[in-house]
Amino acid sequence: MHISVFGAAGPTGLWVCSEALRAGHTVTAVSRRHDPLPLPDDPGLNTVRADAVAGTGVAEAVADSDAVISALGSPYRRRAITVYSEGTRNIVDAMRSSERSSRLIVVSAGLTYPPPPMNWFADHLVFPLLRGVIGRTLYADMRAMEEYLQTVRDIDWTVVRPGRLIDTDAVSDYRLEPGNPTRGSTSRPDLAAAMVSLLTSNDYSRSVVAPTTERRGRKR
Numbered sequence: 384m385h386i387s388v389f390g391a392a393g394p395t396g397l398w399v400c401s402e403a404l405r406a407g408h409t410v411t412a413v414s415r416r417h418d419p420l421p422l423p424d425d426p427g428l429n430t431v432r433a434d435a436v437a438g439t440g441v442a443e444a445v446a447d448s449d450a451v452i453s454a455l456g457s458p459y460r461r462r463a464i465t466v467y468s469e470g471t472r473n474i475v476d477a478m479r480s481s482e483r484s485s486r487l488i489v490v491s492a493g494l495t496y497p498p499p500p501m502n503w504f505a506d507h508l509v510f511p512l513l514r515g516v517i518g519r520t521l522y523a524d525m526r527a528m529e530e531y532l533q534t535v536r537d538i539d540w541t542v543v544r545p546g547r548l549i550d551t552d553a554v555s556d557y558r559l560e561p562g563n564p565t566r567g568s569t570s571r572p573d574l575a576a577a578m579v580s581l582l583t584s585n586d587y588s589r590s591v592v593a594p595t596t597e598r599r600g601r602k603r
Contacts, residue, residue, distance in 0.1 A: 390454035398575035435470035450486035545569035566595035
């Protein structure tokens with residue numbers, strides 16, 4: 384399968400590209416940056432420049448792809464964030480103009496909507512602080528993205544909501560479950576592997592899935 388990966392220069396996007404290549408896919412790594420991506424030399428890898436939020440170069444980036452993974456992201460900040468909602472709208476528009484692209488996997492977050500109860504400290508202090516203060520604009524834009532996708536009927540999309548992202552050096556025995564994560568964290572390698580696995584799965588078509596890391600033992 385030929386896939387386009389948006390946000391390929393980010394820490395999650397780099398893992399997605401690596402996992403997709405490992406799975407035998409041909410990858411177009413899409414970034415708005417000029418500097419080379421720290422990815423291995425691979426005949427199945429092509430790098431292009433595009434700005435998903437502005438829409439420039441997006442149609443060309445997906446023109447030959449069977450599927451798209453969006454690993455677009457933004458840090459917490461006080462001013463409005465539009466990378467998720469505007470980026471996804473532009474990607475969907477580009478996919479509609481393509482003759483091949485029909486599968487879309489996008490990353491969101493476990494805190495986009497109120498999470499299930501975990502413990503008193505998280506439920507009453509950490510989550511309200513993150514959702515209502517520190518990450519207010521971030522999660523508002525993720526909700527806008529998810530609400531927009533709910534209106535999309537001609538693209539086979541899946542929203543992926545990881546837990547708190549952690550950095551590890553390999554994919555582990557992660558778990559997939561519908562809706563919000565019920566465990567606290569998701570490693571970036573596990574998130575990437577889950578998104579790549581969903582490319583060829585119909586289990587979560589036009590729905591939401593949460594990958595979580597069960598243990599930190601090395602899988603490969």
